[in-house]
Amino acid sequence: MGKVQSKEDLLKLRESCRQLLHVRVQGERIEDLTQITVFMGNSGYKSGAKEIMNHIFEKIQELGKEDIVLLQADSSGLVAFEPLVGVKRPGSDQVLFGKVDLKKADEILQDYIIDGNSIDGILALTNS
Amino acid sequence: MQNYKMHMLVCGGTGCKSANADQIVLNLKRSLSECGMADDVSVTQTGCFGFCEKGPIVKILPDNTFYTQVRPEDANEIVTSHILYGRKVHRLLYKDQTTLESIEDSKHMDFYKKQHRVALRNCGFIDPGNIEEYIARDGYLALTECITSKSREEVIQIVKDSGLRGRGGAGFPTGLKWEISSRYDDEQKYVVCNADEGDPGAFMDRSILEGDPHAVLEAMAICGYATKASEGRIYIRAEYPLAIKRLENAVKAAEEYGFLGEKILGTDFSFKVSLTFGAGAFVCGEETALLRSMEGGRGEPTTKPPFPSEHGLFGKPTTINNVETFANIPVIIRQGAKWYRSMGTEKSAGTKVFALAGKINNVGLIEVPMGTTLREVIFDIGGGIKDGKKFKAVQTGGPSGGCLTEKDLDTPIDFDNLVAKGSMMGSGGMIVMDEDSCMPAVAKFYLQFTQEESCGKCTPCRIGTTRLLELLELICNGEGTMESLEELRRLSSVIKDTALCGLGQTAPNPVLSTLNAFWDEYVAHVVDKKCPAGVCTKLLDYTIHADKCKGCTMCFRVCPAGAISGKVKEVHFIDVSKCIKCGACMDTCKFNAITRG
Amino acid sequence: MGMVADPKSQYEELDKFLLTIAGTEDELIKVLHRAQGIFGYLSDDVQYYVAEKMKIPVSKVYGVVTFYSYFTTKPKGKHRISVCMGTACYVRGAEPVLEEFKKELNISCDETTPDGKFSLDTLRCVGACGLAPVVMVGEKVYGHVTPDMVKDILAEYA
Numbered sequence: 110m111g112k113v114q115s116k117e118d119l120l121k122l123r124e125s126c127r128q129l130l131h132v133r134v135q136g137e138r139i140e141d142l143t144q145i146t147v148f149m150g151n152s153g154y155k156s157g158a159k160e161i162m163n164h165i166f167e168k169i170q171e172l173g174k175e176d177i178v179l180l181q182a183d184s185s186g187l188v189a190f191e192p193l194v195g196v197k198r199p200g201s202d203q204v205l206f207g208k209v210d211l212k213k214a215d216e217i218l219q220d221y222i223i224d225g226n227s228i229d230g231i232l233a234l235t236n237s
Numbered sequence: 238m239q240n241y242k243m244h245m246l247v248c249g250g251t252g253c254k255s256a257n258a259d260q261i262v263l264n265l266k267r268s269l270s271e272c273g274m275a276d277d278v279s280v281t282q283t284g285c286f287g288f289c290e291k292g293p294i295v296k297i298l299p300d301n302t303f304y305t306q307v308r309p310e311d312a313n314e315i316v317t318s319h320i321l322y323g324r325k326v327h328r329l330l331y332k333d334q335t336t337l338e339s340i341e342d343s344k345h346m347d348f349y350k351k352q353h354r355v356a357l358r359n360c361g362f363i364d365p366g367n368i369e370e371y372i373a374r375d376g377y378l379a380l381t382e383c384i385t386s387k388s389r390e391e392v393i394q395i396v397k398d399s400g401l402r403g404r405g406g407a408g409f410p411t412g413l414k415w416e417i418s419s420r421y422d423d424e425q426k427y428v429v430c431n432a433d434e435g436d437p438g439a440f441m442d443r444s445i446l447e448g449d450p451h452a453v454l455e456a457m458a459i460c461g462y463a464t465k466a467s468e469g470r471i472y473i474r475a476e477y478p479l480a481i482k483r484l485e486n487a488v489k490a491a492e493e494y495g496f497l498g499e500k501i502l503g504t505d506f507s508f509k510v511s512l513t514f515g516a517g518a519f520v521c522g523e524e525t526a527l528l529r530s531m532e533g534g535r536g537e538p539t540t541k542p543p544f545p546s547e548h549g550l551f552g553k554p555t556t557i558n559n560v561e562t563f564a565n566i567p568v569i570i571r572q573g574a575k576w577y578r579s580m581g582t583e584k585s586a587g588t589k590v591f592a593l594a595g596k597i598n599n600v601g602l603i604e605v606p607m608g609t610t611l612r613e614v615i616f617d618i619g620g621g622i623k624d625g626k627k628f629k630a631v632q633t634g635g636p637s638g639g640c641l642t643e644k645d646l647d648t649p650i651d652f653d654n655l656v657a658k659g660s661m662m663g664s665g666g667m668i669v670m671d672e673d674s675c676m677p678a679v680a681k682f683y684l685q686f687t688q689e690e691s692c693g694k695c696t697p698c699r700i701g702t703t704r705l706l707e708l709l710e711l712i713c714n715g716e717g718t719m720e721s722l723e724e725l726r727r728l729s730s731v732i733k734d735t736a737l738c739g740l741g742q743t744a745p746n747p748v749l750s751t752l753n754a755f756w757d758e759y760v761a762h763v764v765d766k767k768c769p770a771g772v773c774t775k776l777l778d779y780t781i782h783a784d785k786c787k788g789c790t791m792c793f794r795v796c797p798a799g800a801i802s803g804k805v806k807e808v809h810f811i812d813v814s815k816c817i818k819c820g821a822c823m824d825t826c827k828f829n830a831i832t833r834g
Numbered sequence: 835m836g837m838v839a840d841p842k843s844q845y846e847e848l849d850k851f852l853l854t855i856a857g858t859e860d861e862l863i864k865v866l867h868r869a870q871g872i873f874g875y876l877s878d879d880v881q882y883y884v885a886e887k888m889k890i891p892v893s894k895v896y897g898v899v900t901f902y903s904y905f906t907t908k909p910k911g912k913h914r915i916s917v918c919m920g921t922a923c924y925v926r927g928a929e930p931v932l933e934e935f936k937k938e939l940n941i942s943c944d945e946t947t948p949d950g951k952f953s954l955d956t957l958r959c960v961g962a963c964g965l966a967p968v969v970m971v972g973e974k975v976y977g978h979v980t981p982d983m984v985k986d987i988l989a990e991y992a
Contacts (some may be wrong), residue, residue, distance in 0.1 A: 111494050111501075112494045112495055114502060115385075119378065119381050119502075122372055122788040124377070125451075127373045128240070130370060130373045136244075139301065148323070149321075149324075150322050154321070170688055181323035183323045197328040250958065252961075252962040252963070252977075283985070289962075292964060436959075439959070439961075440962075443961040475904055513863070515863075516863050516905060530863065533860040533890075534897075534898065551860075592923070594922030595965065778910060785845060
């Protein structure tokens with residue numbers, strides 16, 4: 110008697126198995142997703158960007174937002190503004206937020222990305 | 238289930254494993270543990286990514302960084318630099334060979350841009366040893382839909398409508414084959430998967446079996462349902478131990494999850510799969526020889542008709558398909574015949590996997606829509622000829638195929654076009670040759686292979702290939718004449734007409750195609766007694782260079798033919814009329830004063 | 835491969851294997867693979883034994899053994915060297931590598947050195963064409979092999 114006894118069983122199993130490949134599937138369709146990039150490097154790490162990154166990741170999981178992907182990059186050089194977080198919507202330019210703490214991270218995720226409101230803290234410089 | 242922030246995929250194909258991919262996996266895991274990130278980042282060994290020239294490959298997701306030529310010693314840096322600090326390891330990135338720029342994401346690389354991976358859809362993406370990853374990619378959904386909500390006739394119609402043709406070489410319409418098999422009524426019927434991939438230089442099937450074994454199992458079960466067969470057997474060559482292991486594990490997992498066995502998914506359909514090993518006989522790729530081998534005998538072909546659909550394994554109706562053919566089935570069922578037909582050409586729908594090898598920059602496994610030209614494959618995807626040499630020919634179809642040359646480069650690849658040009662697609666092996674290849678020697682190489690692999694049952698092949706080989710040896714040794722060339726042609730056409738099976742019937746193809754395309758080269762061998770490519774040692778002259786010769790007399794002493802003259806401390810001289818071309822002098826000379834050309 | 839010196843236990847191991855399968859005629863090749871794995875090669879005695887156990891005429895067993903290139907009726911060397919002569923390896927220079935091995939070991943293809951240390955064979959494509967030319971010594975794969983590398987490879991097994 111196998112684990113899967115019907116089509117319904119299979120579809121349920123497929124749902125739970127999708128989590129195994131979630132990050133890879135995100136990589137495949139990355140251009141269609143909203144990309145949150147946390148700038149790391151030694152300086153970012155020292156400024157606490159790793160904790161911000163972990164926090165954002167957990168929040169994305171909690172909210173079940175599959176169309177937001179979390180990325181990490183080297184320090185952009187803007188050390189004074191670290192932890193630095195970039196947000197890039199599909200088809201748009203990247204927008205940078207400086208000195209991001211946990212509260213700001215929540216605001217970026219919920220207010221800015223999910224609710225689509227404008228929030229302050231966007232840096233005038235663009236990252237090139 | 239653990240939520241990983243990043244995935245690291247390490248290529249686990251045979252080629253990369255031979256280059257220490259396993260050690261890379263261990264080192265990555267260890268480094269991640271040491272940095273406290275073992276819970277954040279997973280390491281998975283997948284099937285072949287296809288870019289064998291640049292292996293071992295490590296891919297990081299979701300940022301899509303594609304690292305090439307990774308060594309076990311690099312693992313720690315990848316973890317501490319890229320994973321910990323987001324700093325990519327630039328020296329491991331792929332560099333475009335023309336612009337020399339680094340390309341991080343493989344989808345921007347020339348090697349991948351024109352590819353369309355259908356049969357290879359899961360290779361390099363999933364862990365072939367984990368059925369749940371296969372299920373996550375809609376695995377076994379096609380089988381479920383077939384056995385719970387489609388009739389056998391409907392399933393066969395989808396395959397027919399898709400236009401899928403056998404990918405093993407013959408190109409017989411798959412749907413039609415299934416339909417014919419389904420008509421024969423017998424209590425016991427079989428589905429057989431031909432995984433004997435004997436063409437040297439072909440590794441398409443191996444990669445699918447190693448990278449996505451469940452796709453083949455699912456397809457065999459679908460075929461079993463459609464043709465009313467209850468048992469599937471995979472004939473796999475013994476030279477593929479990794480593929481064997483992955484298949485055995487996949488069968489166990491499929492049984493455990495209920496996709497194989499009795500009364501699958503609560504229906505009346507039962508299907509089981511077992512493996513049979515080959516033992517090193519190229520002829521067993523021919524379906525009747527394969528069946529005789531599966532029955533425990535010598536792999537000697539039998540006449541057709543009757544075809545295996547009517548009278549196959551143990552005399553029962555049997556549907557035989559190639560690995561790649563099967564790999565396409567689940568996705569055709571799920572996405573529909575129309576989708577499949579939207580790719581490829583009118584008479585050759587879909588895509589084809591090719592093993593690109595030889596004197597090409599990007600050796601590896603590729604999959605392109607039918608209709609892609611040879612030029613695009615060799616120069617765009619393949620990156621052109623290695624070391625900047627000149628393209629001479631591309632051999633397609635293995636020992637049964639022929640050589641295509643410069644004038645054929647714009648041919649759109651499909652079953653019929655290549656046959657029209659004097660070759661065939663075969664199973665997908667594509668060997669690229671440059672100006673340093675001697676075409677008579679290439680023909681001789683292929684005949685050495687087919688002559689040895691001839692099963693011996695029928696005279697035209699057993700004796701015919703031996704005679705062809707002897708003629709080619711004479712030609713390459715400088716003992717051939719113009720009559721030899723005529724004899725080659727004549728004998729080739731006789732063998733083609735009279736041999737019992739495909740091995741014999743196609744054995745003369747490399748001879749005929751090189752005679753046609755490189756006639757002048759053959760003439761040079763038999764009339765001028767010269768090998769223009771500089772390969773046939775018996776046709777090359779040995780020369781002692783005055784500026785390097787020290788007069789040590791070593792060559793004079795080893796020459797068995799007394800062809801060298803010279804006094805101590807004086808430049809020596811080779812008399813070419815006496816020279817037997819043994820090469821002993823060149824091997825002995827410590828001053829590199831002797832060359833061959 | 836279990837190079838157990840004692841023939842009795844080798845035959846016992848083969849018997850144990852035979853018990854795990856149906857033992858029907860179609861399983862002959864599977865049995866021969868296992869027998870070769872245990873004994874190292876398929877001597878006349880082993881062929882007679884298999885024939886008797888499986889109730890197949892020994893002429894049939896012999897016919898199968900001699901048909902397939904995987905099976906050998908001669909003992910192989912301690913280190914089995916196989917040079918891949920697939921087309922991709924050939925085009926990238928496998929022949930000179932084979933010649934160099936022949937020269938260094940002073941044996942021909944399908945032969946074993948007098949001291950039983952090395953045997954030389956050609957292979958029919960392991961499918962690692964990205965590493966052409968390929969040489970296998972036992973299960974170890976060497977890639978991108980050139981004639982200059984031959985001495986060093988052999989030295990590893992000195």
